[in-house]
Amino acid sequence: MAQKEQLKGPFLRSGMDVRGMMWAMMSCLILTAAHFSLRYDGAYFPRFLLVVFLGWAMEWLYGLLCDGRSVWPRVSTGVTGALLALSVPAHMPLLPLLCGLLVAVWFGKCIVDRSALRVNPMILGRLFLMLVFAAPIQEWLAPGREISAITSATPLGLYKAEGITYGLGKLITGSIQGDWEGVYEMLPGAPGEVMPLLALFFGVILYWMGVLDWRPGVAFMGSFAIACAFLKMPILFHAAAGSVIFTSVYVITDPRSTPGSKAGRWMAGAVAGAITAAVRWHGYYPEGVVFGVLAANLLAPTLDRLAFALRGIFPIIGKKFRPFSNRWKLLS
Amino acid sequence: MHRPIQSISRELPGRPERLLLLPDQLVFPLDARTHRGAVQTCVRSGETLGAGQVIAEGEWQTLHPPLDGVGTEAEANRGVIRPSSEQTPMAADPMPLDDRARLPDYLRLMGLVGMGGGCFPYARRLARLLDKPPHTLVINAVECEPGIGIDESLMLHEKRFVLEAVNTFTRLLGMKRTVLAVRRSARGHLETAWGGEAIDWLEMSDTYPGGAGKLISAKLTGHMPQPGTLNSDLGILITNVASLRAFGKRLLEGCPSVDRPLTLLTPNASARQLLVPLGISAGDVLRTCGVTLDAERQVLVAEGRMMGRAVELGFCVGKGTNALMVLNRESRWERPEQPCILCGSCFDACPLTLHPIGMANRIRAQRRSRALEAQLNTCFLCGACSAVCPVDIPLVQIFREGKQWLRKNS
Ligand code: SF4
Ligand code: SF4
Numbered sequence: 001m002a003q004k005e006q007l008k009g010p011f012l013r014s015g016m017d018v019r020g021m022m023w024a025m026m027s028c029l030i031l032t033a034a035h036f037s038l039r040y041d042g043a044y045f046p047r048f049l050l051v052v053f054l055g056w057a058m059e060w061l062y063g064l065l066c067d068g069r070s071v072w073p074r075v076s077t078g079v080t081g082a083l084l085a086l087s088v089p090a091h092m093p094l095l096p097l098l099c100g101l102l103v104a105v106w107f108g109k110c111i112v113d114r115s116a117l118r119v120n121p122m123i124l125g126r127l128f129l130m131l132v133f134a135a136p137i138q139e140w141l142a143p144g145r146e147i148s149a150i151t152s153a154t155p156l157g158l159y160k161a162e163g164i165t166y167g168l169g170k171l172i173t174g175s176i177q178g179d180w181e182g183v184y185e186m187l188p189g190a191p192g193e194v195m196p197l198l199a200l201f202f203g204v205i206l207y208w209m210g211v212l213d214w215r216p217g218v219a220f221m222g223s224f225a226i227a228c229a230f231l232k233m234p235i236l237f238h239a240a241a242g243s244v245i246f247t248s249v250y251v252i253t254d255p256r257s258t259p260g261s262k263a264g265r266w267m268a269g270a271v272a273g274a275i276t277a278a279v280r281w282h283g284y285y286p287e288g289v290v291f292g293v294l295a296a297n298l299l300a301p302t303l304d305r306l307a308f309a310l311r312g313i314f315p316i317i318g319k320k321f322r323p324f325s326n327r328w329k330l331l332s
Numbered sequence: 333m334h335r336p337i338q339s340i341s342r343e344l345p346g347r348p349e350r351l352l353l354l355p356d357q358l359v360f361p362l363d364a365r366t367h368r369g370a371v372q373t374c375v376r377s378g379e380t381l382g383a384g385q386v387i388a389e390g391e392w393q394t395l396h397p398p399l400d401g402v403g404t405e406a407e408a409n410r411g412v413i414r415p416s417s418e419q420t421p422m423a424a425d426p427m428p429l430d431d432r433a434r435l436p437d438y439l440r441l442m443g444l445v446g447m448g449g450g451c452f453p454y455a456r457r458l459a460r461l462l463d464k465p466p467h468t469l470v471i472n473a474v475e476c477e478p479g480i481g482i483d484e485s486l487m488l489h490e491k492r493f494v495l496e497a498v499n500t501f502t503r504l505l506g507m508k509r510t511v512l513a514v515r516r517s518a519r520g521h522l523e524t525a526w527g528g529e530a531i532d533w534l535e536m537s538d539t540y541p542g543g544a545g546k547l548i549s550a551k552l553t554g555h556m557p558q559p560g561t562l563n564s565d566l567g568i569l570i571t572n573v574a575s576l577r578a579f580g581k582r583l584l585e586g587c588p589s590v591d592r593p594l595t596l597l598t599p600n601a602s603a604r605q606l607l608v609p610l611g612i613s614a615g616d617v618l619r620t621c622g623v624t625l626d627a628e629r630q631v632l633v634a635e636g637r638m639m640g641r642a643v644e645l646g647f648c649v650g651k652g653t654n655a656l657m658v659l660n661r662e663s664r665w666e667r668p669e670q671p672c673i674l675c676g677s678c679f680d681a682c683p684l685t686l687h688p689i690g691m692a693n694r695i696r697a698q699r700r701s702r703a704l705e706a707q708l709n710t711c712f713l714c715g716a717c718s719a720v721c722p723v724d725i726p727l728v729q730i731f732r733e734g735k736q737w738l739r740k741n742s
Contacts, residue, residue, distance in 0.1 A: 008729055009715060260674040308690040
């Protein structure tokens with residue numbers, strides 16, 4: 001009975017717990033990897049699993065070395081490993097990839113996650129790869145080939161080099177193959193981004209299950225589209241090529257690194273979208289999501305504080321009610 | 333993203349059953365906190381008491397036993413009566429009321445409080461309103477706590493008492509309009525009983541906490557009331573159905589507030605609506621209804637899953653006890669909290685669009701600010717944010733403590 005006294009309400013809980021949320025996300029990422037493996041490269045799936053398990057091993061090792069105890073790794077670390085494996089070229093050499101994974105897990109998950117800083121660990125790992133292993137992270141090889149006979153390009157790379165847009169229908173269904181005028185061999189991009197329709201489908205499922213919030217993703221895509229229009233870039237091509245949709249479903253929605261408040265989420269999504277478009281327009285890299293998301297992540301605590309402080313100035317905002325009837329005015 | 337907590341019950345609430353039993357004792361708390369003001373017992377040890385006789389009085393509140401019995405010495409802020417008959421009262425004459433000035437005293441003598449859980453004395457509430465009476469009376473029949481159906485049951489089966497109370501309030505206070513606030517899905521069956529009355533219907537959502545006074549006045553007026561604004565400042569008097577029924581019973585049958593209509597919910601059985609004598613223990617209620625509590629696997633909750641608390645079998649039914657629930661224990665209730673993952677579910681769940689985890693962090697760090705005060709004063713501790721937190725942060729408990737901390741330091 002004494003124990004019962006300590007039970008605290010509410011005695012009804014809605015939605016999943018955090019493990020359930022992470023496993024739901026993990027399942028979608030595993031299916032995405034399986035899809036890539038079935039359609040483009042049979043050897044990819046075991047490699048994907050290897051990266052996920054190595055991510056877990058790294059977290060376990062960190063616990064052993066730094067905290068002196070063996071801790072069961074978290075599902076969210078598996079999600080970080082899976083996201084990283086799905087965001088880099090399928091044939092990226094394993095050594096740089098593992099360095100990126102180490103940065104993502106040790107710094108992103110084990111160190112930054114415990115601090116007040118909010119950065120998506122996968123983005124941290126990817127940023128490390130872009131800065132330190134700039135060549136391997138941009139090398140797209142056809143399955144089974146060690147080196148390319150002719151220059152290969154992803155749709156986004158082709159746009160960057162030649163200003164040519166790839167067919168929209170092919171882009172959203174992930175039908176990327178053949179060559180462009182005998183100059184470039186067309187290859188799909190990173191495994192996670194090849195079929196935006198699939199990412200969108202999983203996004204809807206995760207939203208329906210209560211795992212994702214739609215606001216940051218919608219704000220990201222909306223501001224990306226507006227920025228593209230402003231910079232006179234083809235909006236639909238840019239939305240479908242590269243990892244815009246993958247990011248809006250899996251990355252910008254990451255709870256730990258985006259603001260918690262609704263207003264903060266809208267703002268963070270908008271910032272990330274605009275910066276992504278700007279980098280695509282005039283950056284060194286064809287893809288700009290890493291910089292966009294990183295900027296939004298670094299702004300997250302400030303955006304949350306701002307949203308909170310505004311409630312002191314406007315105590316009741318956000319919710320508007322339709323007056324019950326205009327008889328109210330007559331009475332009051 | 334969170335899933336709203338649905339209040340919908342599939343069954344139509346049944347007729348309230350009067351619970352006839354002879355308990356060992358009836359216990360009445362005498363502390364000032366429960367009654368929102370000091371009450372003094374006027375019972376001597378060994379004194380024979382009749383049902384409905386005054387046993388304690390305060391400035392705004394009076395207590396009466398529901399059964400005949402013998403008084404004992406008041407101890408530890410509670411009065412105990414040993415009942416001698418299981419007959420609930422009470423053969424008295426109607427006690428109509430025509431004088432508005434007498435209203436607060438009438439309500440004090442019958443011991444009427446807000447029976448929605450707040451237990452605020454009606455006498456005190458109405459005394460404030462006599463100078464500037466409200467123009468709109470709202471019957472709050474929005475049963476938003478999942479599983480509770482007692483208010484809807486009273487609306488359907490004890491209509492004459494409720495209607496009498498409504499008519500008396502509107503007549504005495506000169507109110508221009510009566511609004512019946514109901515859950516959207518409950519309107520259909522309530523219309524069968526109340527369709528012919530001269531009232532306006534206000535449909536609230538089928539999700540928790542659709543019946544909160546703040547949300548009702550927001551829907552009525554079109555804006556959320558600013559922090560510190562009382563409904564009476566807006567010309568609205570929101571009344572609970574059980575309180576109206578008690579008032580109507582006094583008007584029509586002369587009976588003071590001595591019983592408590594409540595919902596009894598048990599696993600694998602339909603909810604039962606009961607009329608329970610005040611002061612009786614939850615154990616007696618369960619025993620009389622043939623319910624056993626397996627303390628290992630189950631927990632007894634009073635006053636609803638969302639705003640209620642876990643109690644023991646010795647818990648005594650008070651004027652604010654609108655439900656007793658035997659619930660199978662869930663591991664999530666006992667799990668320790670983990671660090672916030674900033675999923676944003678609590679932000680989505682808050683009906684007032686507050687920043688729950690922002691408030692909780694600032695309360696724990698004791699970082700006071702204007703924004704924190706404004707939000708904490710607005711929060712009405714509905715618990716919707718706690719219910720959706722995937723890492724089990726006890727947000728509502730933190731806010732309760734935070735409110736006390738603010739009060740202490742203001
Ligand atoms: S307190 Fe709970 S519900 Fe709110 S953001 Fe944190 S984890 Fe999510
Ligand atoms: S307890 Fe307060 S903060 Fe939490 S949902 Fe209810 S009103 Fe909002």
